[in-house]
Amino acid sequence: MATIKDIANRLGVSVSTVSKGLNGASDISDELRQMVLDTAVEMGYSTKRSKKVENRKLCIFIENMNYETIDEFGYDIVLGFKQNAFRRKWDVDILPITPAFQEEEKYDTFLLKNGYCGAFLMGLALHDSWIKQLENTTMPTVLFDNFISGNPNVCYLGTDSYEGITMAVNHLVNLGHKNIAFLNGSLYSLVSDQRQEAFESAMAAASLPVQKDLTAYGYYVSDSAKYHVPGFLSAGATAVVCGNDLIAKGVIDECTKRGFRVPEDVSVVGFDDISIAATFDPPLTTIRQERNELGRCAYDILNSLIHHIPISKTLLRPKLIERESTARCAHRD
């Protein structure tokens, strides 16, 4: 476990400054205090909390999502959540869950008996039994990438997929591409639906047809590419927008295997900007989800729900990250 000295070394400040930051002393700036607290969480520092504050616990449930190492999608989301929660003296437990666990334990009961005041749920599948239970839960709940209608205790948090895919298409259109393919993620997912709708609108706005043989649903894994890229290439695609970065990796590999160079022959755009996207060959142009900010926001919303502010939906802006997997369209013969 990190000590106060470790934190001081990392930040290049004195031990007493770190101590002031952790203890809420008033003679250091807000910015410095924030940096100390954020770094303390990041380095795994923990301490006995103030005795004035009763035990307050929140929980993050995670399914179908990797988060344990810094390379993985969920890592920064969890970190951001813990950073904002720590500042307000909440304890946070991280619990990986399975469908079987959800069958055994009722959602509300599980939170109550374990003393959680609210929860943040990431990666749940639409058919999970807890999703059904969220329609009537009385526990403040933030749900990543999923919307529950009619329950003021549950808020949907995500990145604005619509704006993200629109950015991706516009980027390719500006590079002169017309035969733009879209390899989406899984069917039956709220974000896949949003991305499909956004792709179709953005193409229409650019007066480009959406060709049936240039769009497909896959899964959110690299392997999806091999089933669809050959068809896209025969149909004359000069660019492929992908449902996430892993799919984009598969698309790049599949193009290369078939003698198409990226980006000279085919431009490829990902979604997410996971940390390895910059290390792909070529480095991936992608639509970034601001994951640390998503995590911070998840805590802020949970805090609002706990205070009876019935937020239904919060979306964050995506950001186009231009790297080397996209280039001006060179028409093929």
Add this chain to the structure above:
Amino acid sequence: MATIKDIANRLGVSVSTVSKGLNGASDISDELRQMVLDTAVEMGYSTKRSKKVENRKLCIFIENMNYETIDEFGYDIVLGFKQNAFRRKWDVDILPITPAFQEEEKYDTFLLKNGYCGAFLMGLALHDSWIKQLENTTMPTVLFDNFISGNPNVCYLGTDSYEGITMAVNHLVNLGHKNIAFLNGSLYSLVSDQRQEAFESAMAAASLPVQKDLTAYGYYVSDSAKYHVPGFLSAGATAVVCGNDLIAKGVIDECTKRGFRVPEDVSVVGFDDISIAATFDPPLTTIRQERNELGRCAYDILNSLIHHIPISKTLLRPKLIERESTARCAHRD
């Protein structure tokens, strides 16, 4: 101006408790401190702030919206914003603006030269010149009921109109109504569009046709009713969903004038739940916008934007408030 004693009297606590609440003393509960601060803002108390905090100012710009008395739509929104801002030691100025003022003053320049760190904009019209400028503003900005695409400094805040209108239609369908009319607010408004789309989807979901002579756009004022209600009644409407409570007031008056009783002959549902809605004759069934919570949320989002969390959109849940202007459908001959 309210004194500490006034606040103490209102809350029924001692002057020293109020003083502790205002000064952040640690020996009163969080809940009590919050109540003291909220009441202080509500009663117009102000004091010299702590000398440690530099001057921090936010601004609320208001156009086309009344907010000065407790009966008016904007009042609770402004109050909620000030309550949350006060707690974090921000000063808040409220500035009514006009289109002419927007032509004279550039948005960013006006904020900068007056020392504002961010702003909350309410009631602006789509063609206002500041709306155009928001596409590129660098100032953290929360915009009520309007969406600006592509700028991470601007967030859209509103009530989920889609869910609200769906609730209104479902409420009427459950009462046996089939010939449901919709008198929307103004054309060329984001929320009117959302409400129109929601009305059509909710009717479709209930397997009811959307009849051309049962839907119309008016303006967000009572006077709209007289142009459309006669047509709705001839077309056999047994219920009218309205774009806001003022329109609903006009609809009730127009029905009554023409010998139709509300709710015996025609059910009427409003939107907003402004404070006078409960005093209509009959008291209005309506879809409530949680205005104090919207104001609190506006501050919270502005604070997030200032800390570079690029929130794009936040919606709050509406709530069906059942009063006496709706009743089971009695088919007319």
